[in-house]
Amino acid sequence: MTQTRIFSAPGKAFLAGGYLVLDASYEAFVVALSSRMHAATSVQKANDTTTITVKSPQFKEGEWSFNIDLTQFKQNKASLKEKDGRRNPFVESTISTILSYLQPIENYTITITIFSDSGYHSQVNSVPKSSTNKLRTFQYHSAPITEVSKTGLGSSAGLVTSLTIALLSCYDSKLDIKDEPTLLKVHNLAQVAHCLAQGKVGSGFDVATATFGSIVYRRFNPSLINDLSAIEDNTKFSEALVKLVDETNWKITHNKCCLPSGIKLLMGDIVGGSETPKLVSKVLAWRKAEPEKSLELWTNLNNANMSLVSVLQNLQALSKENPERYQLLLKYLNNNSAIEIDQAASEKKLEFSEVEDVIVAIRTIRKYLKQMTVATGAEIEPDEQTELLDATESLTGCLGGVVPGAGGYDAICILVGEESVKKIAESTKGQEKFKSVKWLDLEEQAEGIVEEDPKDFEGLI
Numbered sequence: 289m290t291q292t293r294i295f296s297a298p299g300k301a302f303l304a305g306g307y308l309v310l311d312a313s314y315e316a317f318v319v320a321l322s323s324r325m326h327a328a329t330s331v332q333k334a335n336d337t338t339t340i341t342v343k344s345p346q347f348k349e350g351e352w353s354f355n356i357d358l359t360q361f362k363q364n365k366a367s368l369k370e371k372d373g374r375r376n377p378f379v380e381s382t383i384s385t386i387l388s389y390l391q392p393i394e395n396y397t398i399t400i401t402i403f404s405d406s407g408y409h410s411q412v413n414s415v416p417k418s419s420t421n422k423l424r425t426f427q428y429h430s431a432p433i434t435e436v437s438k439t440g441l442g443s444s445a446g447l448v449t450s451l452t453i454a455l456l457s458c459y460d461s462k463l464d465i466k467d468e469p470t471l472l473k474v475h476n477l478a479q480v481a482h483c484l485a486q487g488k489v490g491s492g493f494d495v496a497t498a499t500f501g502s503i504v505y506r507r508f509n510p511s512l513i514n515d516l517s518a519i520e521d522n523t524k525f526s527e528a529l530v531k532l533v534d535e536t537n538w539k540i541t542h543n544k545c546c547l548p549s550g551i552k553l554l555m556g557d558i559v560g561g562s563e564t565p566k567l568v569s570k571v572l573a574w575r576k577a578e579p580e581k582s583l584e585l586w587t588n589l590n591n592a593n594m595s596l597v598s599v600l601q602n603l604q605a606l607s608k609e610n611p612e613r614y615q616l617l618l619k620y621l622n623n624n625s626a627i628e629i630d631q632a633a634s635e636k637k638l639e640f641s642e643v644e645d646v647i648v649a650i651r652t653i654r655k656y657l658k659q660m661t662v663a664t665g666a667e668i669e670p671d672e673q674t675e676l677l678d679a680t681e682s683l684t685g686c687l688g689g690v691v692p693g694a695g696g697y698d699a700i701c702i703l704v705g706e707e708s709v710k711k712i713a714e715s716t717k718g719q720e721k722f723k724s725v726k727w728l729d730l731e732e733q734a735e736g737i738v739e740e741d742p743k744d745f746e747g748l749i
């Protein structure tokens with residue numbers, strides 16, 4: 289019997305809490321996006337061998353196939369050999385983590401087909417292909433995945449998370465992603481697989497967002513995964529993995545938190561790019577060298593981050609408690625720029641102080657990120673980005689913006705009134721100041737993993 293189920297997981301925009309989130313004392317706010325990674329399953333019983341094939345048809349040579357001897361995984365950590373010698377560390381790591389965890393006895397022929405929304409990668413040299421019902425369209429590239437430029441939405445986290453849930457569902461036809469413990473299991477397994485593939489333990493915010501959606505996130509203790517990967521006796525690996533996934537409290541926070549209705553996130557991809565690990569090592573080196581100064585800065589920045597979360601939550605509450613007033617507030621936002629609203633505040637002519645609160649929170653975050661930039665020498669909000677973000681404050685309907693995540697020359701994220709999204713994209717097009725920015729066609733979609741309707745993918749698989 290062939291069974292098709294399709295799961296998807298979102299990409300991320302890291303709005304507040306970069307660097308601080310590496311330390312479990314601090315929380316971060318990460319927004320899940322409408323660009324998602326999808327994994328479609330096909331599973332059949334087999335007799336003497338298990339074959340798992342992962343296809344990623346949007347990319348040249350996007351197929352990795354493994355003939356697997358299950359006895360290797362009995363209590364063990366085992367490595368996989370792709371049949372044509374092709375490498376995809378994230379695919380390999382996810383399959384081997386799931387097999388070590390499940391230690392299956394029965395053989396299956398499993399094919400998982402991956403579809404990634406166009407926001408994840410540059411669309412240069414690609415052609416669209418749609419499902420029969422035209423509800424899904426994906427870009428097909430002429431180059432292999434490793435040669436296509438990324439936009440920074442966390443493609444590997446999306447891949448690992450959607451592949452994890454898809455593979456688990458092949459071994460458990462009743463698996464229900466709406467079940468909270470199942471979701472947590474997927475998260476834990478995906479974090480392990482992602483860290484092992486990367487060869488390092490980051491804060492895990494991207495996998496957590498891919499799993500749970502838009503959240504306020506607090507990380508797990510890195511020793512959870514470092515201890516697992518340090519196990520030298522391979523025969524102890526499975527037991528330790530099961531304990532870690534099913535019996536250990538990871539003490540993460542993943543509180544749902546999303547943008548208030550009528551306020552949208554707009555992400556601008558910047559020509560250029562930055563390497564997150566280099567920025568991180570500079571920041572951590574300074575933090576170590578300057579414990580007192582850094583504590584003060586971390587505390588101030590964290591207060592600003594949490595204040596953004598809280599003013600956004602206040603707006604969400606207002607939208608529900610007093611919808612009429614909220615509609616007027618949105619109208620006010622859509623007719624003014626951050627600079628105009630700020631001016632009105634200084635002249636005591638402000639109509640909605642809640643809007644000014646968001647503007648101030650964003651500015652305060654930027655102030656401390658700039659201090660971090662100057663102090664550490666890491667180009668987190670370099671001058672070019674400062675100019676750009678300052679310029680967004682003059683756009684009608686814009687509350688201002690930040691450099692997301694690790695910052696640098698990767699992207700900017702701005703918050704805008706829903707009615708102003710199109711106008712802002714159009715009005716900035718010809719402007720010299722915005723010439724390095726390409727607005728991405730995406731928005732917040734707060735859900736984490738969801739199960740999709742296979743009909744929407746007919747004609748593509």
Ligand SMILES: Nc1ncnc2c1ncn2[C@@H]1O[C@H](COP(=O)(O)OP(=O)(O)O)[C@@H](O)[C@H]1O
Pocket residue numbers: 344376377378379402403404433434438440441442443444445447
């Ligand atoms: N659609 C996909 N199909 C197959 N593998 C993918 C896909 N998207 C991402 N990957 C894997 O993730 C890797 C990119 O990971 P990484 O460099 O960490 O980027 P990111 O910051 O986007 O996660 C790719 O080289 C590939 O191994």
Ligand SMILES: C[C@@](O)(CCOP(=O)(O)OP(=O)(O)O)CC(=O)O
Pocket residue numbers: 302305306307308309310440441442490491492493564568692693694695
């Ligand atoms: C610095 C960080 O706290 C945040 C980095 O956020 P980005 O969104 O910039 O991440 P990448 O997509 O991996 O480049 C590092 C971390 O938390 O792991």
